Amino acid sequence: MYMRKLTVCGIVCEYNPFHNGHIHHIQQAKVISKCDVLVCIMSGNFVQRGEPAIIDKWERTKIALDYGVDIVVELPYIYATQSANHFAKASIDILKMMQVDCIVFGSESNDVSFLHSLVAKEKQLIKKPGQSSAKAYEEMFGDLSPNDILGYNYIKAIGDAPIAAYTIQRTNAYHGKQLTGSVSSATSIRNQIANQQVVSNTTPMTNLDDRFLxxxxxxxxxxxxxxxxxxxxxxxxxxxxxxxxxxxxxxxxxxxxxxxxxxxxxxxxxxxxxxxxxxxxxxxxxxxxxxSLPALDYVRILGFNQTGQNYLANIKEDIHLASSFGQIPQVYRDMEYKAAQVYASVLPLDKQAAFIKKEIQQPIIKKDSVF
Incomplete structure (x- = not known):
């Protein structure tokens, strides 16, 4: 019996914290891609800007599944905490293993052709001794916005792989510190949470008691x-x-x-x-x-719903799925465990033990969703 090939879309996120703009991203990714399965690659305990995630990864996994993501996959600690090119390459490597057909990401320019042109131009990029990558990019491309920098790195990492790239318009300042209504930047929301201000109009997350700053x-x-x-x-x-x-x-x-x-x-x-x-x-x-790290060749599953579970069953013979902590390769597993210990070190002692126990738990299985 002939079965239609599923369309699988990927998104890369940190959900630091999950907010109304992310709900819009998920909805638009589904509309643009017409996907059957939505896969989210998410940073774990620490994020790309070099900070602890303000909310732990298990809470962020739950909310992502609540709002329409089918599978949440962890971007390993060592790649989640590097510059945009390493962050993007590892994310795309995982999406390739997950056999996605496309990726949808936020972009200030909202111009995929422009981002492709940057990839072609990047071959001429020369980083001077002592110069930061950000400064080298600025001299080569002008004042690129953060999501466009990530976007062109995604496209570069895709290379010749059969993965289409789509963008949605980024509508607020990436690093803006002031709330701009119901859709505000993650930076502004974190700033308000740190100052113990009300953010309920910007995020559906309610469990904000244990904040990691x-x-x-x-x-x-x-x-x-x-x-x-x-x-x-x-x-x-x-x-x-x-x-x-x-x-x-x-x-x-x-x-x-x-x-x-x-x-x-x-x-x-x-x-x-x-x-x-x-x-x-x-x-x-x-x-x-x-x-000395081996090449990234595994996919750690943090959570899934029924749609995600069915898809994982279809591809499990093709890739190294780590659906339990013990299935992560040893050197990566050691890093993740240490990262969890450090992340939890600012909690009271009784909460630290409970948090470390969560690190080695099975993936979250979501029975239903908000949408």
């Missing part, structure tokens, strides 16, 4: 910068170009986390690059470990 980890950061040797600090992943000496000097002067970051930012060291380095300092992820 970078300043909560500052005592641990300061301690490690002060007690580790320069050689040990220099061995930390992304701690490059003398950053270890620079951060050691600045942390001695700082009176708070925000003060430390403001002092540490220079033309060479952007806020994001500093924060990503600090995350790897917290987890003691070394350059040696990262350089």
């Amino acid at each position: 970078m300043e909560h980890y500052f005592p641990f950061i300061k301690y490690q910068l002060q007690v580790l040797s320069k050689q040990e600090l220099a061995a930390i992943f992304l701690m490059d170009e003398g950053m270890e000496s620079h951060l050691y000097k600045q942390v001695e002067l700082a009176v708070s986390y925000d003060d430390f970051i403001k002092r540490a930012i220079t033309k060479r060291y952007t806020k994001a690059s500093i924060q990503r380095s600090l995350i790897h300092l917290l987890t003691h992820t070394t350059k040696q470990v990262v350089n």
Whole structure:
């Protein structure tokens, strides 16, 4: 009996936190792609800007399934906490394993042809010694917005693979700190949550009691910068170009986390690059470990609904599905466990144990959804 091939769409997200703009993205991805299955690649405990996710990944998985995602897959810690090109490549590698037909992402320009032209032009990109990737991109392409930077990296990573790229219009400032109504940026919502302000008109998430903020980890950061040797600090992943000496000097002067970051930012060291380095300092992820990582060849499932479960059953013979924590390759599993321990370290001791237990739980199975 002939069976129609399913159309599978992928989206990449952090849901930090999940908000009304993400609901719009999910709805539009389904409309644009006419997909039968929607797969979401989501950052776990730590995110690409070099911060802890303000809400844990299990709560974010539940809400994504509630609002129409069929399968939530984790972007491994080490790729979720790198610059846009590494973040995008790993995301696309996972979507290729998940056999998606297309990807839909937010874009300030909302112009796929323009993003394809950047990929062609990128072959001419030359990064000068000591220059940040962001600065090199700016000199080559002009003042690109964050989602367009990610978008062209997605397209570059797709290469010749049979994955179509579609965009939806980004309608608010990516880093805007002020709420702009019911659809506001994740940055503005995090800012309000950090200040214990009401955000119920911008996000359907209600469990906001345990908030994870970078300043909560500052005592641990300061301690490690002060007690580790320069050689040990220099061995930390992304701690490059003398950053270890620079951060050691600045942390001695700082009176708070925000003060430390403001002092540490220079033309060479952007806020994001500093924060990503600090995350790897917290987890003691070394350059040696990262350089010896095997290729990403597995897919960790965080949650699914019935549609997602049926699709996973169809492809399970083709890929390495990690539907349990123990099925993750050892070196990646060690990283995820350590990241979970560090992430939970700011919780009361009784909550830490419960959180670590969640890290090794089975995927969330959603019986029904809001839509």
